[in-house]
Amino acid sequence: MNRITQCLHGRGTVSGVMHHRHAPQEQVPGRYLAWTGNRRPVVFWNLTDRCNLSCFHCYSRSGPGRDATGELSTAEALALIDDLAAAGVPLILFSGGEPLIRDDIWELARHARRKGIRMALSTNGTLITADIARNIRESGIEYAGISLDGATPATHDRFRNAPGAFGRSIAAFSHCRDAGLRSGVRITLTTENCGELGALVDLAKTIGASRFCLYWLVPTGRGIDAYHRLQLGP
Known part of the structure; x- marks a missing residue:
């Protein structure tokens, strides 16, 4: 029979959920966290406002042109991870800006792993080479969400204000797959x-994406400037 939870949640099964339901948090695979009974919040952490792209719908x-002003130092970030671990936070999603720009991203990730916190990454994908993909995996980050703003280079690159961004982001999926x-x-x-949208769903299947996440335009940052032009109605 079809495993319904596999269809809905990638690789989860009912038996897997039951097996891990009462296990310590650090022993639960990331794909089962939603069913562990842990009611602690997931933390989305914008590590930096620095980015190698200048997308016209960016919420920050x-x-x-941005610098590190206002960012937590490495010591402050490590201390925050200690606080999150003490609070029982099950998952940190490192975001930005572009989180891979921070030189200490691997140190932060390894520290979170030692503290038993699961991790994911939100990235534009253009900086993910084969070596970077391996570094992401080896640091303990289990998932990379890569932004695609269209199924064609013309659409994606226009949103990202960067010719060639589409090709580099698509290549990132291959590098991630090769790195496991x-x-x-x-x-x-x-x-x-x-x-x-339909073509992008087909593309996601072709490049081996394990998830497909839809988001709405947030009217902050540069997103304010284009909000009335880009926001979808009902």
């Missing part, structure tokens, strides 16, 4: 790319 105005790192597609759906 991140970009190449789960990856998924993240898309902010707008009036200018909603027509490519």
Whole structure:
């Protein structure tokens, strides 16, 4: 018979859920966290406003012109991870800006792993080479959500203000797959790319994405400037 939870949640099964239901948090595979009974919050951590791209729908105005002003230092970030572990937080999603720009990302990830916290990464994918994909996996990060804003280079690169970004992001999926790192597609759906949604789902299957996540346009940062033009109605 079809394993319904595998269809809905990638690789989870009912028997797997039951087996891990009462295990200590650090022993539960990330794909089963949703069913462990842990009611602690998942933390989305914007590590930096720095980014190698300047996307016109960015909710934080991140970009190449930003510096490290206002970021937590490495010592402060490690201390925050200690606090999150003490609070029983099950998962940290490192985001930004582009989190791979931080030189200490691997140190932070290894520390979170030692503290028993699961980790995921939200990235534009353009910096993920074969070596970086292996570093992500070896640091303890179990999943990389890679942003795609369209099924074609023309659409994606226009949103990202960076010719060639589409090709580098697509290549990132291959690097993640080769490194044994789960990856998924993240898309902010707008009036200018909603027509490519079906094609993007097909593309996600072709490149081996394990998840497909839809997001709405957030009216903050540069997203404010284009909100009335890009926001979808009912």
